[in-house]
Amino acid sequence: MGTPVAATVTFEDGTSRCVDDVAQALALGDVARVELLYEYGPDLVPRGPLDPIGMWRYRDLLPLDPGPIAYPLPVGGTPLIAPPGLRRASGCDGLWVKDETRGPTGSNKDRATALVLEQALRQGHETVSCASTGNVAVSLAVGAAAAGKRAVIFVPAEVDDTKLAFMLFAGATVVKVRQGYAAAFRLSREAARAFGWCDRNTGVNPLTVEAKKTVALEIWEQLGRTVPDAVVAPVGDGPTLCGLAKGFRELVACGVAERMPRLIGVQAEGCQPIKRAWEAHASRVEPVQPATIADGIAVGDPISGALALRDVRQSGGGFIAVSDAELLKAMRELAAWAGVLAEPAGAAAYAGLLRALECGLVGRQERVVILVTGTLLKTPRFARSDGRPLEIDADLGELERALAGLGTS
Numbered sequence: 182m183g184t185p186v187a188a189t190v191t192f193e194d195g196t197s198r199c200v201d202d203v204a205q206a207l208a209l210g211d212v213a214r215v216e217l218l219y220e221y222g223p224d225l226v227p228r229g230p231l232d233p234i235g236m237w238r239y240r241d242l243l244p245l246d247p248g249p250i251a252y253p254l255p256v257g258g259t260p261l262i263a264p265p266g267l268r269r270a271s272g273c274d275g276l277w278v279k280d281e282t283r284g285p286t287g288s289n290k291d292r293a294t295a296l297v298l299e300q301a302l303r304q305g306h307e308t309v310s311c312a313s314t315g316n317v318a319v320s321l322a323v324g325a326a327a328a329g330k331r332a333v334i335f336v337p338a339e340v341d342d343t344k345l346a347f348m349l350f351a352g353a354t355v356v357k358v359r360q361g362y363a364a365a366f367r368l369s370r371e372a373a374r375a376f377g378w379c380d381r382n383t384g385v386n387p388l389t390v391e392a393k394k395t396v397a398l399e400i401w402e403q404l405g406r407t408v409p410d411a412v413v414a415p416v417g418d419g420p421t422l423c424g425l426a427k428g429f430r431e432l433v434a435c436g437v438a439e440r441m442p443r444l445i446g447v448q449a450e451g452c453q454p455i456k457r458a459w460e461a462h463a464s465r466v467e468p469v470q471p472a473t474i475a476d477g478i479a480v481g482d483p484i485s486g487a488l489a490l491r492d493v494r495q496s497g498g499g500f501i502a503v504s505d506a507e508l509l510k511a512m513r514e515l516a517a518w519a520g521v522l523a524e525p526a527g528a529a530a531y532a533g534l535l536r537a538l539e540c541g542l543v544g545r546q547e548r549v550v551i552l553v554t555g556t557l558l559k560t561p562r563f564a565r566s567d568g569r570p571l572e573i574d575a576d577l578g579e580l581e582r583a584l585a586g587l588g589t590s
């Protein structure tokens with residue numbers, strides 16, 4: 182099991198310093214993002230074939246005391262696939278899809294939920310809480326139910342109806358906050374402090390990035406212990422991208438990888454505060470009012486914006502913004518050519534890849550991994566298509582005529 186030996190703390194203006202006392206770093210609260218550091222070496226990285234224990238395979242790089250894992254749901258170990266149809270459709274020969282829709286609740290949030298609940302189980306917290314635009318909330322509601330904990334969840338009033346239904350279905354207490362996600366986030370932080378709840382809030386709880394980094398470790402192992410040229414990921418609050426960066430950075434620090442991949446962050450055109458800061462060469466992110474169908478990345482005032490800028494800069498990558506129409510088109514292509522059902526934010530990396538290929542940020546011969554972060558099954562209202570079913574009597578002749586009418590059979 183891993184033991185953090187120091188921490189990097191990064192402030193909102195992008196400045197950072199290393200702190201030897203981990204407890205002191207964690208006590209800084211909201212003013213800084215805290216990243217845990219370990220005594221790196223090749224021994225921390227697992228060897229041997231991938232096994233079904235999922236992300237706990239990387240427990241030596243996770244801040245966990247010894248002892249068996251108590252969290253009951255399987256998390257991590259998601260497939261990395263190389264769909265020939267999608268490679269042809271995108272014109273990217275070295276394309277890989279890391280399918281993060283395969284968790285217990287269909288989003289990459291299940292990794293962070295698992296680690297936070299594992300700690301809550303060990304520390305005896307009875308209540309866990311978070312603020313969320315949707316997927317964190319569903320993930321925490323279901324994870325808490327499985328772990329026998331109470332979940333109190335703060336969501337913006339305009340939360341997706343289906344996601345809301347899932348939270349309630351799993352028995353969570355859900356609080357709609359009329360002033361939107363940023364206000365819900367502030368209130369949930371205050372409430373967790375006031376009532377002594379375990380706070381799963383993304384970015385501020387360093388466990389969320391720790392858990393999300395395991396996706397990088399898996400990608401590296403699944404590519405035969407090699408680093409791809411680039412990884413493309415959607416960016417809302419930032420921890421998904423920062424987790425990827427931390428995972429690859431730690432592989433280098435452990436001496437098992439030689440370099441980082443270029444990281445390409447994708448935002449929605451209707452909510453691109455980090456991309457704008459990137460273009461302006463700023464290290465601080467100015468808040469915006471989100472307007473996009475991609476609720477998973479509709480974050481106007483990102484918690485880890487400065488960190489995401491730093492990580493992308495250090496990796497030699499870049500940021501891209503895509504329109505809602507491009508997201509819908511990317512969702513259709515992922516479904517039709519790769520059999521991967523993605524929600525709008527979940528398809529952002531693929532939409533971003535198409536742009537990146539166009540503008541030369543990614544070359545067509547490069548090895549590129551796109552992260553599909555959330556499932557369409559939780560947002561069925563976006564399963565839009567021009568297709569129509571054939572409707573016939575149960576008769577083979579009629580079926581034949583109907584099929585002939587399509588021009589195919």
Ligand SMILES: *Cc1c(COP(=O)(O)O)cnc(C)c1O
Nearest residue numbers: 316417418419420421477554555
């Ligand atoms: C949360 C989420 C993201 C973005 O993650 P951040 O860590 O907030 O940047 C992307 N896609 C989906 C589907 C999400 O739920």
